[in-house]
Amino acid sequence: MTKSIPSLITDFLEYLELERNSSQRTIRNYDHYLKRFADFAGEITPKDINLEVIRKYRLHLARYTDPKTKAPLKRKTQNFFMIALRAFLRYLTRLDIQTLSAEKVELGEQDPSPLKVLDEESLQRLLDAPDTSSKEGIRDKTILEMLFSTGLRVSELASLNREQVNLDRKEFGVVGKGGKERVVFLSDTACQWIERYLMIRKDSFKPLFIRYQGRVAPEDNGEYMRLSTRSIERIVCN
Incomplete structure (x- = not known):
């Protein structure tokens, strides 16, 4: 017999914690979002979830207003x-x-979203924010220097592998939207931080940027150690 939707949601949250090594904040967010769906859907089974249920759920979200502020949910x-x-x-x-x-x-x-432009002082504060006395800080500093010197998309940066970056020529190739290849050039400062970051790496994992929290997963050349796009976004936005 198939479990109920709330019971399966609990199983999913445990899966995120045990198998995906998701943070407690991520798990709490998923719990919040999915309980809303469970409350909306009522006594249905997974087999009953169809496009009509999804359409009605989207209408429910679009028409929802906060009980206190009376504000609707933003599209995001x-x-x-x-x-x-x-x-x-x-x-x-x-x-x-x-x-x-x-x-x-x-x-x-x-x-x-309105375009936000950093002035020179704000940009420098952001670049100086990481604590470079730690390996995480050196990684974060390198990420920021690369992003702001190259104009890379965060997803492109997250997908980079070590062997792609040629520090002698100060360049590397990426495949962007639509499968278009292009060459990206590095600033001298970005190259210096990449060199420093790679010097403290004691692993042989393929990804250029790796996570330092959670279980060490050497499988598939360390692919599961790759720093996610969302993690890089948090580094930039914090």
């Missing part, structure tokens, strides 16, 4: 709920539980 926040639901559906599929394919759950278009 609505998408967070749908992203969590897609991850849950992928988990169910992984367990061979019949349900709607996660790929069929679309996200709504977000409201355009």
Whole structure:
């Protein structure tokens, strides 16, 4: 007999903690987002989740207002709920539980964010923020120097491998949107920080930037050690 949606959500949260090594904050967020869906869906089974249920749930989110402030959910926040639901559906599929394919759950278009430009003083404060007496700080400093000297997308930076970067020529190649290849050039400062960062690395993992928290996972040339796009975004935004 298939478990109830709330019970499967609990299993999914435990999976995130044990198998995906997700942070407690991430798990709390998924718990919040998915409980909203469970409350909305009621007594249905995974098999009952279809496009009509998803359509009604999106309407529910779009029409929801905060009980205290009476403010509606922002489009970005609505998408967070749908992203969590897609991850849950992928988990169910992984367990061979019949349900709607996660790929069929679309996200709504977000409201355009106003462009924010850092002045020179603010940029320097950001670049100087990491504590370079620690290996995490040296990594973070290197990430910031690379981002702001090259204009790379965060996803492109996260996908870089060690062997891609040629420090002698101060350049590397990336494949961007649409599969287009381009050469990216490094500043002298960025090269110096990459060299310093690689000198303190005692591993032979393939990814250029790795995480230092959680279980060490040497499988697949350390691919599971790769620092995620979201982690890099937190480094930039903190």
